[in-house]
Amino acid sequence: MGHGGDVIAELTADHQEVEELFAKIQGLPSGDPRKKNYADQATMELVRHSVAEESYLYPAVREHVPQGDALADQELREHAEAERTMKELEGCAADDPRFDELMMRLMNEIRSHVADEENNLFPRLREACSADMLNKLGDKVRQAKKMAPTRPHPSAPDTPPANKLLAPGMGLVDRLRDAMTGRGKD
Template identity: 60%
Template sequence: MDEVTIELVRHSVAEEQYLYPAVREHIDGGDRIADKEIVDHGRVEKILKQLEKVDTDDPQMSTMLQQLMDEVAAHVQDEENNIFPMLRRACTPQQLDDLGDKIRRAKTMAPTRPHPSAPSTPMASKLLAPGVGLVDRARDFVTGRGKS
């Protein structure tokens, strides 16, 4: 569960910093699309935060995991079927490569724990995420979290 949480949080932060600003800039109706995706991320982060507090033998665990899988599956399907094709039509291959590079770099600095109350605006995230990520990674190192 820790590894899933780490990857989902890093992925969400990177998308909020770079993907959704690109959606806003390059896609007609991009503000509406990006806002919806950020709300979806918020739901996932809340579930992840709740899962942190639940023991694996708790009867709620399987229900919460199913909610998480449903949310993530719907999000991935929306990106693959809608957002990515629209970006491919609106952006040059170089722009898409640059966007991918930025997202990959952002993931390395992103937090590894859910922070549902953290600001989700790109500027705030770019300013705060590296520091929060550093603290999260230090906590992970000390506790061994995320190491299989």
């Protein structure tokens, strides 16, 4: 969950972690119950990652990157789309006929989003911000991920200040639910 380094290194490591989970899912046959476990793990990581980006990365992009508002708005639209897919997926068992279709949709949404961030947004942010600022953002993102929800909440606010106020409470409830059900454990 926390990798270290500046915000770009932290978020890129998250991207790689989720891609590894996607590869595990793709390597299993349709209906294999392990697919659901990996999907839950991926969802948990993606939700924490998204909440941290929405709380700290996108406000920094708006403030420091030329045309940052448009970039941040596009990223938020992509997050909302993926979150709706994760919410649908949450209710599916691995042997549900919709599971593989929803999982493929989510993987496509996330891979497209990651490519855009890593090839467009991150280089522009690195150019616009000092190393010190990027390191401080990395620290804030790591802290936010610790308190963030682990389940999709498509109707929750995705911009400050409301998201920063509500995310820790939703995160606590989600982590309690996960602990009680064993969700996301190997």
